[in-house]
Amino acid sequence: MHLLPLLIAPLLSAVPVAPPTADVVLVLKSPRADLPALRELLTEASASAPMLNPARLGTSLSGPLQADLLDAGSLEAAGISLDAPMALFFDAQGSAVCLTAKGKNALERLDATLGATAPAARLAHAGAKLSGTAVGKTWRAGYASKGETLCIASDQPDALPSLKSAAEAMAGKGIDSSKAWKSATAGLTGSTLLYVRSPDASAALELKPSKAGLLARGRAVSAKPVLDKARDADPLGALSVSAPVAARAVLSAKLLADPAGPIASALSFMTSMACPSCDAGITKALHSALAPRLFGSLALLVFGVDATAAGLPRESYFLAPHAYLLGLKDADGARQALSAAIAKLQAGGARLAADDAEGASGWAIEVGPRHLYAGISGSVLYLANDPVARTQALTAAKVEAARPTQAGSAILRGDLTSAALRRISVLDVGKSNLLAGLYAVALQTGPLLRLSTFEVAGEPESSGNTHLELTWTLKPIPSIAPPAPRSTVANPP
Numbered sequence: 496m497h498l499l500p501l502l503i504a505p506l507l508s509a510v511p512v513a514p515p516t517a518d519v520v521l522v523l524k525s526p527r528a529d530l531p532a533l534r535e536l537l538t539e540a541s542a543s544a545p546m547l548n549p550a551r552l553g554t555s556l557s558g559p560l561q562a563d564l565l566d567a568g569s570l571e572a573a574g575i576s577l578d579a580p581m582a583l584f585f586d587a588q589g590s591a592v593c594l595t596a597k598g599k600n601a602l603e604r605l606d607a608t609l610g611a612t613a614p615a616a617r618l619a620h621a622g623a624k625l626s627g628t629a630v631g632k633t634w635r636a637g638y639a640s641k642g643e644t645l646c647i648a649s650d651q652p653d654a655l656p657s658l659k660s661a662a663e664a665m666a667g668k669g670i671d672s673s674k675a676w677k678s679a680t681a682g683l684t685g686s687t688l689l690y691v692r693s694p695d696a697s698a699a700l701e702l703k704p705s706k707a708g709l710l711a712r713g714r715a716v717s718a719k720p721v722l723d724k725a726r727d728a729d730p731l732g733a734l735s736v737s738a739p740v741a742a743r744a745v746l747s748a749k750l751l752a753d754p755a756g757p758i759a760s761a762l763s764f765m766t767s768m769a770c771p772s773c774d775a776g777i778t779k780a781l782h783s784a785l786a787p788r789l790f791g792s793l794a795l796l797v798f799g800v801d802a803t804a805a806g807l808p809r810e811s812y813f814l815a816p817h818a819y820l821l822g823l824k825d826a827d828g829a830r831q832a833l834s835a836a837i838a839k840l841q842a843g844g845a846r847l848a849a850d851d852a853e854g855a856s857g858w859a860i861e862v863g864p865r866h867l868y869a870g871i872s873g874s875v876l877y878l879a880n881d882p883v884a885r886t887q888a889l890t891a892a893k894v895e896a897a898r899p900t901q902a903g904s905a906i907l908r909g910d911l912t913s914a915a916l917r918r919i920s921v922l923d924v925g926k927s928n929l930l931a932g933l934y935a936v937a938l939q940t941g942p943l944l945r946l947s948t949f950e951v952a953g954e955p956e957s958s959g960n961t962h963l964e965l966t967w968t969l970k971p972i973p974s975i976a977p978p979a980p981r982s983t984v985a986n987p988p
Contacts, residue, residue: 574600
């Protein structure tokens with residue numbers, strides 16, 4: 496029996512400390528083994544995006560510990576174990592990093608830093624000791640400790656809620672006890688893990704960083720199945736288009752019929768823009784009539800940025816020219832359903848005109864000074880917010896029906912995305928906050944985007960969950976050949 500604690504200890508030390516309310520958790524099960532590859536990726540990426548400099552990031556994340564969390568040597572010098580998990584979590588209250596101390600050095604270092612900045616604060620919560628600096632009732636920074644476990648919070652409006660959440664996690668009410676975590680991480684054995692949670696779904700990914708990019712594999716868990724298996728004769732199965740963003744998926748039958756799902760939401764958006772005062776029953780009737788006529792495949796194609804949409808009604812919708820495509824198994828029935836809905840919208844006051852671009856049976860629906868384009872072309876129903884995007888999407892959709900290689904896939908082409916963002920000029924920044932934000936993104940990430948490609952592939956699991964594989968491919972910075980030396984030979988007379 497005296498051997499039992501020795502056998503259990505390694506298992507307990509492998510459990511990351513984070514609260515079940517965490518929205519994002521990054522876990523390094525063995526900082527000694529995991530940090531070098533992560534730092535190598537960040538170092539390579541920071542050559543094009545300085546904000547990703549690992550030394551700067553690591554130091555900012557450590558707060559009052561004043562160490563580089565992304566450097567094994569710095570952590571060890573600060574008294575942190577490199578063989579116990581490190582977890583960085585974010586939730587609605589803030590963020591914290593949780594580590595395992597090795598000796599007294601880490602706590603002494605924290606107390607020395609905190610004691611020199613502001614009045615000290617002390618508190619006991621859930622069996623843990625909380626120490627920090629406070630102004631009134633607001634904690635500027637601090638840490639929670641219990642045994643060798645240590646969680647640090649800083650650089651947020653109030654660090655105390657995050658520290659209390661961490662203390663509760665130390666007491667056995669951590670994320671590892673939540674159903675969402677268990678479902679998402681089941682079967683994952685990777686040493687570096689990323690967990691993301693939303694109200695409707697959760698996902699966990701094993702990360703394999705390197706100088707050439709990032710490979711990730713894992714699972715997304717949701718209440719309803721998202722994807723269906725790829726099938727033959729998919730109208731969008733062979734779709735291929737060179738666009739900044741292109742995504743395609745075969746949706747599950749439950750999601751197609753869901754009145755709050757993506758299909759119903761897209762139709763509701765279309766009808767509300769066409770006729771804000773029209774009865775919501777138009778959308779319900781259209782969705783009910785269309786759902787059984789859909790093949791199940793959906794595509795989203797984003798073709799760039801249109802800065803001229805700034806300041807117009809529905810600015811955020813028209814800022815990115817794009818098109819939705821829905822594969823049909825009964826195009827005639829879908830055309831009748833869409834025509835009936837359009838007639839009701841027109842009777843309710845919608846302003847629209849026939850639109851037969853690319854041989855489609857469609858309509859141009861007036862939305863302020865812009866138009867929304869909807870119709871059917873072959874075995875595809877389309878919704879587009881821009882005439883050029885509509886034409887490009889319908890041209891790309893003129894392919895033979897085929898089985899797609901994956902049930903779900905998406906690609907962000909960094910070079911095309913960067914080129915689209917560069918179309919925003921400094922003169923556009925004052926037109927809208929959204930454009931100003933995109934302009935800032937272009938300045939900060941443009942060089943990195945030009946070297947990057949992001950791809951996602953998804954397949955349905957028998958459990959109804961989704962198997963995910965993500966790839967970030969990072970090209971090396973092109974070398975610039977030095978100029979040829981000038982000739983020292985004098986020209987002949």
